[in-house]
Amino acid sequence: MANYEKPDSWSLRARKEAYPARSVYKLKEMDEKFRLIPPLGRAFRALDLGAAPGSWSLYTLRKLSGGRGGKAGIAEDSFLAAADLSPLSRQYDRGLFDRENFCFVRGDIRTEETRNALLSRGPYRLVMSDAAPATMGNRQIDTLRSLELAEAVLRYGEEGLERGGSMVLKVFQGGDTAGLLKKIRELFETARSFKPAACRRESFETYYLGLGRR
Ligand SMILES: C[S@@+](CC[C@H](N)C(=O)[O-])C[C@H]1O[C@@H](n2cnc3c(N)ncnc32)[C@H](O)[C@@H]1O
Numbered sequence: 517m518a519n520y521e522k523p524d525s526w527s528l529r530a531r532k533e534a535y536p537a538r539s540v541y542k543l544k545e546m547d548e549k550f551r552l553i554p555p556l557g558r559a560f561r562a563l564d565l566g567a568a569p570g571s572w573s574l575y576t577l578r579k580l581s582g583g584r585g586g587k588a589g590i591a592e593d594s595f596l597a598a599a600d601l602s603p604l605s606r607q608y609d610r611g612l613f614d615r616e617n618f619c620f621v622r623g624d625i626r627t628e629e630t631r632n633a634l635l636s637r638g639p640y641r642l643v644m645s646d647a648a649p650a651t652m653g654n655r656q657i658d659t660l661r662s663l664e665l666a667e668a669v670l671r672y673g674e675e676g677l678e679r680g681g682s683m684v685l686k687v688f689q690g691g692d693t694a695g696l697l698k699k700i701r702e703l704f705e706t707a708r709s710f711k712p713a714a715c716r717r718e719s720f721e722t723y724y725l726g727l728g729r730r
Pocket of ligand 1 (some may be wrong): 526536537539565566567568569570571572573587599600602624625626646647648649650665675
């Protein structure tokens with residue numbers, strides 16, 4: 517995607533391509549660069565944390581089903597679990613969120629209850645998280661809360677990923693992200709940060725990836 521696009525062009529594109537949020541293009545770019553989600557037909561289990569309104573889940577299910585509605589169907593043993601405090605938007609899913617290959621847990625990803633519900637459906641090949649706290653405008657507090665979420669996500673990566681699996685998580689820059697990156701390095705063959713083009717210019721969010729769970 518060219519850099520000259522205005523930030524709101526991502527939202528217009530999302531609407532045109534029937535996604536509830538522009539954030540889908542962040543995942544798309546990371547998927548294309550790091551090959552996170554396999555093409556149609558290959559069995560795959562993934563976990564989407566902080567999933568609402570549902571663009572990342574929709575992108576994954578569409579890719580696994582070979583298109584928008586999925587005439588070809590999702591491989592029988594492929595599965596996507598998603599969780600969020602808020603419900604998913606049903607505006608564009610065309611029944612994909614009703615498929616047996618998908619389950620949504622409404623809850624706080626930091627709690628034992630939600631963790632148990634999600635981990636019992638694993639192990640996963642990919643744990644991805646776009647979870648972010650509702651920002652308060654106080655960078656120090658926002659960053660701390662984001663880091664707390666990132667640490668919770670890392671635990672899913674630690675306990676819920678199969679060997680060789682990958683993890684993507686969002687974090688606000690500014691806190692002890694060096695400590696987070698160090699832990700990712702310990703758990704994965706490759707650890708790196710990446711800021712997709714669709715991130716708003718003024719945003720201090722970035723993504724950390726762990727590739728190849730040891
Ligand atoms: C940027 S949105 C995710 C957008 C989503 N990836 C998409 O493409 O539609 C961040 C989400 O993180 C969720 N979130 C924040 N804290 C959470 C928590 N503790 N547990 C579960 N979800 C949380 C919010 O409710 C919000 O829906």
